[in-house]
Amino acid sequence: MLEAIVQGVLLGGYYAVIAAGLSLMLGVVRFINLAHGDLAVLGAYLALAAIAFLGLPVWWAFALVLPVMAGIGWGLQRFLFARTLEGGFLLPLLATFGLGAVLQNGMQGIFGSETRSLANYMGNLSWAGWQLPFGLYVGVLPVLTFAAAVIVLGGLQVMLSFTKIGRAMRATSTDPEAAELQGVDARRVQRVATAIAFMLAGLAGMFLAMRAQVTPYAGPAQLIFAFQAVIIGGIGSLWGTLIGGIALGVAQSLGASISAQWFQLAGHFLFFVVLAIRMSSAGPTRERVLVWFDRIADALRLRTRGERKHAD
Amino acid sequence: MSEPAILSCAGLRKSFGRFQALSAVDISVGRGEALGVVGPNGAGKTTLFAILAGALRPSDGSIAFEGRDVTSMDASQRCRYGIVRTHQIPRPFLGMTVIENVLVAAMNGGGLSGEAAWAAAEAALEQTELAQHAARPTQTLGLLDRKRLELARALAMNPRVLLLDEIGGGLTEAELEGLLELVARLKRSGMTIVWIEHVLHALVASVDRLICMSEGRVIAEGAPAAVMADKAVAQTYLGRGVQ
Numbered sequence: 001m002l003e004a005i006v007q008g009v010l011l012g013g014y015y016a017v018i019a020a021g022l023s024l025m026l027g028v029v030r031f032i033n034l035a036h037g038d039l040a041v042l043g044a045y046l047a048l049a050a051i052a053f054l055g056l057p058v059w060w061a062f063a064l065v066l067p068v069m070a071g072i073g074w075g076l077q078r079f080l081f082a083r084t085l086e087g088g089f090l091l092p093l094l095a096t097f098g099l100g101a102v103l104q105n106g107m108q109g110i111f112g113s114e115t116r117s118l119a120n121y122m123g124n125l126s127w128a129g130w131q132l133p134f135g136l137y138v139g140v141l142p143v144l145t146f147a148a149a150v151i152v153l154g155g156l157q158v159m160l161s162f163t164k165i166g167r168a169m170r171a172t173s174t175d176p177e178a179a180e181l182q183g184v185d186a187r188r189v190q191r192v193a194t195a196i197a198f199m200l201a202g203l204a205g206m207f208l209a210m211r212a213q214v215t216p217y218a219g220p221a222q223l224i225f226a227f228q229a230v231i232i233g234g235i236g237s238l239w240g241t242l243i244g245g246i247a248l249g250v251a252q253s254l255g256a257s258i259s260a261q262w263f264q265l266a267g268h269f270l271f272f273v274v275l276a277i278r279m280s281s282a283g284p285t286r287e288r289v290l291v292w293f294d295r296i297a298d299a300l301r302l303r304t305r306g307e308r309k310h311a312d
Numbered sequence: 313m314s315e316p317a318i319l320s321c322a323g324l325r326k327s328f329g330r331f332q333a334l335s336a337v338d339i340s341v342g343r344g345e346a347l348g349v350v351g352p353n354g355a356g357k358t359t360l361f362a363i364l365a366g367a368l369r370p371s372d373g374s375i376a377f378e379g380r381d382v383t384s385m386d387a388s389q390r391c392r393y394g395i396v397r398t399h400q401i402p403r404p405f406l407g408m409t410v411i412e413n414v415l416v417a418a419m420n421g422g423g424l425s426g427e428a429a430w431a432a433a434e435a436a437l438e439q440t441e442l443a444q445h446a447a448r449p450t451q452t453l454g455l456l457d458r459k460r461l462e463l464a465r466a467l468a469m470n471p472r473v474l475l476l477d478e479i480g481g482g483l484t485e486a487e488l489e490g491l492l493e494l495v496a497r498l499k500r501s502g503m504t505i506v507w508i509e510h511v512l513h514a515l516v517a518s519v520d521r522l523i524c525m526s527e528g529r530v531i532a533e534g535a536p537a538a539v540m541a542d543k544a545v546a547q548t549y550l551g552r553g554v555q
Contacts, residue, residue: 183421
């Protein structure tokens with residue numbers, strides 16, 4: 001039981017990273033990227049290709065994938081997504097749905113359909129772990145993944161709270177037209193957001209391929225998990241996304257300790273319960289649960305300089 | 313108008329489908345001038361502002377700022393050049409604090425960074441009497457304070473031409489007086505101001521020149537008192553004499 005909870009929390013770090021990218025695009029660029037899961041898988045395959053074809057050491061391959069993913073995101077936003085956004089909100093959905101299909105088939109064409117993993121390239125990291133009291137065993141890799149997730153989300157939060165581009169992102173997310181009238185180049189801000197979201201997808205994909213295996217068709221399932229983490233944690237809060245990812249991970253690994261099928265089922269079940277509470281009209285139950293969520297998110301939220309300065 | 317024009321538009325047209333919002337509007341604003349724009353609802357005043365600020369593209373015609381054609385520039389570029397607009401209905405960035413709203417303007421439109429941006433934002437809040445609300449989340453502000461915030465964001469960009477869209481509406485006399493003082497102070501500092509306003513006595517008292525628009529055209533132009541006394545203006549504006 002305790003073991004399942006610990007594993008679930010650590011798994012939540014992965015979900016938070018993949019969900020943060022989805023949430024960032026939803027918030028700033030204002031569309032749902034249905035290819036987000038496939039982009040994560042693309043990140044994993046790019047890392048595998050960099051190792052196999054370029055002969056790069058594994059950590060160098062990882063470092064290479066992130067800027068490449070950012071570049072792909074920037075270019076797609078510039079030449080594809082921005083144009084489809086002008087045609088209403090359905091067009092980008094269809095465009096990313098198509099992009100997902102292209103990615104899946106393209107990866108199968110190039111890499112074949114067998115499962116691949118980055119675990120083989122990482123020495124003992126994929127199975128090393130620590131034996132803790134109470135018979136608890138935690139792997140080094142899940143702990144590293146979780147730590148990386150917290151650092152990445154913390155970095156994003158700092159960027160959004162304190163930097164020029166971060167404030168411009170929040171402004172664009174509220175009202176792109178009004179942001180333009182404050183001198184914000186909203187289209188550039190959206191390109192930056194997409195580039196970051198693609199990097200997060202690539203990072204998540206590499207985490208996935210380190211921890212388990214990927215196939216060219218693994219993307220849609222990851223998209224669903226990302227969605228669930230976003231919805232459970234609440235849209236628009238990065239720490240909420242982390243909480244959502246952890247809740248999903250814990251539900252899944254508690255489910256898996258009942259039986260293998262319950263891994264996904266428990267996650268879906270939690271998702272539906274939270275969705276039902278969030279969708280229900282304001283009532284005492286909803287209030288109590290949501291207030292609790294908000295309190296946690298608020299406790300973790302950083303205070304901006306203006307708030308600190310004038311808080312007294 | 314002896315000063316050379318800082319902002320001018322020629323042959324400006326805008327149609328939405330079959331509706332002609334603007335038809336052949338020529339306006340020229342002198343450096344340091346305060347120009348008032350009046351006219352009944354639907355006259356095309358707000359459309360004119362949207363086109364001058366770059367939020368809307370004209371169907372035809374051109375806009376020049378400081379002698380260069382800015383017709384193809386988008387709104388964010390024009391802000392950075394110094395053409396800044398406030399909205400009739402405030403559009404604050406909810407979810408950000410008051411000072412952060414102003415910081416976005418100072419950093420992007422104003423091109424400032426670090427301490428200079430904070431100083432400009434704080435000065436803009438000071439000028440608009442919002443300083444004590446700096447740390448408040450914007451969604452807790454009332455309408456009046458949201459109007460002030462709209463103006464504060466504009467001032468933080470250190471505009472050369474300030475387009476004010478009905479900032480006086482809904483204010484009490486005392487509040488209006490404060491606003492008029494602020495506009496007069498900005499004008500003395502050399503800022504060029506174009507001001508759409510329905511509170512006529514406020515406008516007539518503070519502008520150098522007045523334009524009256526009706527059905528997408530300029531129907532009268534000149535000294536404020538002369539324009540308000542114009543028969544055509546009196547007829548179209550309220551259907552009766554205005555004094």
